Amino acid sequence: MVGLKRNVVVFGVMVMVLAGLLAMAVYRRSLPIRGEVVAKGKPAPEFTLTDLAGKPLALSSLRGKAVVLNFWATWCPPCKQEVPWFVEMQNRYGAQGLQVVGISMDDAGDLKDVARFGAENGVNYPLLIGQERVAQQYGGVDSLPTTFYLDRSGVVVAHFIGQPNGPSEVEKNVRLALGLP
Numbered sequence: 210m211v212g213l214k215r216n217v218v219v220f221g222v223m224v225m226v227l228a229g230l231l232a233m234a235v236y237r238r239s240l241p242i243r244g245e246v247v248a249k250g251k252p253a254p255e256f257t258l259t260d261l262a263g264k265p266l267a268l269s270s271l272r273g274k275a276v277v278l279n280f281w282a283t284w285c286p287p288c289k290q291e292v293p294w295f296v297e298m299q300n301r302y303g304a305q306g307l308q309v310v311g312i313s314m315d316d317a318g319d320l321k322d323v324a325r326f327g328a329e330n331g332v333n334y335p336l337l338i339g340q341e342r343v344a345q346q347y348g349g350v351d352s353l354p355t356t357f358y359l360d361r362s363g364v365v366v367a368h369f370i371g372q373p374n375g376p377s378e379v380e381k382n383v384r385l386a387l388g389l390p
Contacts, residue, residue: 246348253359254346258337261324266335275386276359277309280350283326287372288354292330294376298383299334305387309334358386
């Protein structure tokens with residue numbers, strides 16, 4: 210009788226472990242697929258996101274321009290520090306074909322904060338509402354800020370995770386994207 214009880218307990222534990230493993234497998238399949246970071250020399254993945262006014266912007270609509278894609282958030286101190294640098298780059302190089310694009314990774318409920326931040330800081334470039342699927346297309350943007358510099362044909366020429374060492378580093382990558390010495 211004792212042996213039978215022990216076998217029932219062992220069987221029950223095995224069933225619970227298998228059920229747990231099955232649940233974990235189902236959960237992992239439901240997670241978004243993490244892509245590889247888009248390497249230099251590779252085309253940037255296409256996306257369409259909406260701006261703060263609800264107007265869609267497709268990356269492909271910017272072909273012919275050098276593009277700076279900056280994944281950022283209002284709660285991120287290094288992001289806040291580099292925004293004026295991007296404003297300056299847009300002012301300085303916009304006429305030469307530069308388009309800075311900010312992709313806000315703030316929660317959807319924080320969009321008023323994003324709009325207020327943009328207005329208070331004189332942001333002169335589109336601020337788009339980020340989506341996890343787009344972040345995954347770009348390698349699973351895990352750290353903010355993360356910035357991709359694209360040439361006029363949409364190919365990644367530089368990629369930077371974290372805050373650059375100052376505006377001169379941003380300008381160096383902008384000039385690279387524009388094809389300037």
